[in-house]
Each structure stands twice: as structure tokens, then as C-alpha cells.
Amino acid sequence: MKPLEELLRPNILNLKPYSSARDEYTGDSGIFLDANESPFNYPYNRYPDPYQRKLKQVIGKVKSVEPDHIFLGNGSDEAIDLLFRAFCRPGIDNVVAIDPTYGMYSVAAATNDTPVKSVLLNEDFSLSAEAVLAAADNNTKLIWLCSPNNPTGNCFDNAAIEKIVRDFAGIVVLDEAYTDFAPGTSFLPRLGEYPNLVILQTFSKAWGMAGIRLGMAFARPEIIRVLSRIKYPYNLNILTQKKALELIESNKDRVKFWVEQLITERGRLADFLLTLPFVRKVFPSDANFLLVSTDDPKGIYNHLIDKEIIVRDRSSVTLCEGCLRITVGTHDENVSLAEALKKFR
Numbered sequence: 001m002k003p004l005e006e007l008l009r010p011n012i013l014n015l016k017p018y019s020s021a022r023d024e025y026t027g028d029s030g031i032f033l034d035a036n037e038s039p040f041n042y043p044y045n046r047y048p049d050p051y052q053r054k055l056k057q058v059i060g061k062v063k064s065v066e067p068d069h070i071f072l073g074n075g076s077d078e079a080i081d082l083l084f085r086a087f088c089r090p091g092i093d094n095v096v097a098i099d100p101t102y103g104m105y106s107v108a109a110a111t112n113d114t115p116v117k118s119v120l121l122n123e124d125f126s127l128s129a130e131a132v133l134a135a136a137d138n139n140t141k142l143i144w145l146c147s148p149n150n151p152t153g154n155c156f157d158n159a160a161i162e163k164i165v166r167d168f169a170g171i172v173v174l175d176e177a178y179t180d181f182a183p184g185t186s187f188l189p190r191l192g193e194y195p196n197l198v199i200l201q202t203f204s205k206a207w208g209m210a211g212i213r214l215g216m217a218f219a220r221p222e223i224i225r226v227l228s229r230i231k232y233p234y235n236l237n238i239l240t241q242k243k244a245l246e247l248i249e250s251n252k253d254r255v256k257f258w259v260e261q262l263i264t265e266r267g268r269l270a271d272f273l274l275t276l277p278f279v280r281k282v283f284p285s286d287a288n289f290l291l292v293s294t295d296d297p298k299g300i301y302n303h304l305i306d307k308e309i310i311v312r313d314r315s316s317v318t319l320c321e322g323c324l325r326i327t328v329g330t331h332d333e334n335v336s337l338a339e340a341l342k343k344f345r
């Protein structure tokens with residue numbers, strides 16, 4: 001890979017970060033007259049820990065990663081945005097992303113005035129490492145991969161991902177938001193082998209914590225330090241930090257059970273969907289959703305909305321003609337969906 005100093009935007013490399021009031025004193029107790037907070041209404045009067053030390057320790061244990069390899073953000077969406085801001089000079093640099101994939105990469109690219117070079121997945125949604133690498137040029141700073149991919153649901157071949165990471169001179173961002181639903185496929189245990197790899201994960205999916213907004217980026221400390229320098233000082237509020245500590249502790253043994261249950265339901269739901277005359281195909285899924293090809297996506301979508309069941313119409317997405325994306329719910333929710341679908345036509 002190119003040296004980090006060459007990949008980063010020069011203004012970011014030279015940026016003097018905002019220093020927050022409690023940079024030096026990290027104790028919990030004391031008389032705090034340093035940050036112009038109110039002395040009333042404890043604990044909400046206090047700014048949160050800008051470095052999220054406790055939370056990083058706990059997450060580090062859960063993920064078997066050292067805290068200095070972890071960035072925490074207001075959802076992984078925050079890390080997506082910061083990666084553009086750190087590396088891509090607006091109007092000059094570009095990124096490569098697969099198509100179809102998660103929509104926020106191109107939104108964050110557009111807000112940063114950074115073109116996206118899209119590389120179409122193969123018909124079977126597999127990834128061509130050669131095509132992705134060939135799309136990159138001298139000004140390509142980031143390659144965006146997502147595995148399991150949204151909305152196609154599949155994991156990519158390890159060898160293809162590995163080839164891209166090894167052969168690309170810039171940064172590869174591997175979004176593993178759905179990795180918990182495909183046990184054993186994460187690259188996180190091998191993060192140390194790849195100095196140019198950034199892995200994104202989230203508490204929004206398997207952990208059931210989308211509402212508190214907590215996402216993670218994992219990378220070597222030099223990259224994490226850059227993201228930390230350019231984030232808003234207090235990007236994770238105290239409610240999120242406190243609630244996350246509480247929920248991680250209380251749910252860490254339950255998540256595996258939730259995941260197993262959703263994987264079982266995913267299989268059942270797929271089998272059922274295939275019995276419907278208007279379903280053409282259910283794509284294999286490594287995630288907590290199914291991509292379903294139908295002969296009338298809009299009709300089915302509207303039929304379900306009438307019954308207050310909301311799915312995602314993905315029929316206008318590349319390679320997803322006719323497709324709905326359906327999140328796997330609880331057993332009862334999936335039964336309600338099945339009953340409603342049986343009444344279509």
C-alpha cells in the first residue's frame with residue numbers, strides 16, 4: 001500500500017484537532033469548572049467521554065480487538081462519511097464501489113464531491129476482484145466492499161476480497177454490517193495482516209440496537225487516530241454510551257441465540273416464499289433479509305402495505321429487477337407476512 005501520508009488529504013494530515021475540555025484530566029470525580037457545563041441536572045449536565053474509553057474496552061473484549069484499533073461512531077454511517085472526508089479530495093479523487101450495494105457509500109461520496117466508479121457484480125452476485133482492481137486509477141483512494149452485501153444478501157469469496165486488499169495501493173473498506181448472520185466469515189480476526197483494511201460493523205443488526213446509533217470501524221491505530229481527530233468531539237452522547245455498556249453486558253450471551261433463531265426463520269421463510277406462484281426466485285442469503293424476485297414487486301408491496309406490513313421495493317436497483325427485500329422478523333411476524341402473501345392474487 002501507499003504510505004498513509006500520501007493517501008490522506010493534505011489538509012487532514014496537517015489538521016490540528018479540536019481539543020476537548022477533559023483531554024488531560026480523565027478522573028470521574030472532582031469539581032468540574034472547565035467545560036462551561038451546568039452544575040445542575042446530573043448526570044446529563046456533563047459532556048460524554050470524547051474517547052469512549054470504557055465502551056471501547058468492553059467492545060474490544062467482545063470483538064477480541066485492542067481498543068486502539070476501534071473507532072466508534074453514530075452508526076457505521078458516521079464512519080462511512082468520515083472515511084470520505086479523510087481520504088478523498090473533493091473534485092479530485094474517486095472511489096470504486098460494487099453495484100448493487102448499500103446506498104450510503106454513494107450518498108457520502110456525493111456530499112464530498114467524489115465520483116464513484118461502479119463495478120457491476122456478476123449475474124450470480126459474485127465479485128470479480130480483477131474487475132474491481134481494473135476500475136481503480138491513480139486517484140482512487142478507497143474501494144468499498146460489503147460482505148454480506150446489501151441488498152443481494154450474499155458473502156463474497158474470501159479469496160476475491162483478499163486479492164483486492166493485497167493488490168490495491170489505497171484503502172479497502174469492508175462493510176461487515178451483517179457478518180453476525182454468516183458466522184466465521186468476518187475478516188476481523190485477520191485485521192493485523194492488512195495495513196490498508198478498514199472493517200465496518202454495527203450494533204444495529206444482530207445486536208438489536210439500531211435505535212441507539214452505534215457503529216464501529218476497525219483498522220490499524222494510525223487510521224483510527226485520523227478518524228478520531230476529525231470526528232465531532234462528542235459524537236457519541238452519554239445516553240448511547242451508557243445504554244450500550246448496559247445492553248452489551250446484558251445481551252452478549254443472547255445475541256448468538258437471536259442470530260440462530262433468525263437464521264432458522266430465514267430458511268423457513270425462503271422455503272415458503274418459493275411455494276408462491278408469483279415468486280420467481282429467492283436468492284441465497286447470508287444476512288437477516290431475503291432478496292426475492294417476483295413478477296409484480298409494486299403490486300405485492302402495495303398489497304402488503306394495505307395490511308400494514310412494510311417491505312422494501314428494490315425493483316429499480318441494478319441486477320435486482322422485480323425484487324423485494326424482506327427483513328426476517330420473529331416467527332409470528334413471518335407467519336403474518338406469509339398469511340398476507342397467500343392472499344395476493
Ligand code: PMP
Nearest residue numbers: 075076077102150177202204215
Ligand atoms: N452498512 C450496511 C451494509 C447497511 O445495510 C447498513 C444499514 N442498513 C449500515 C451499514 C448502517 O448501519 P448503522 O445503523 O450502523 O449506521
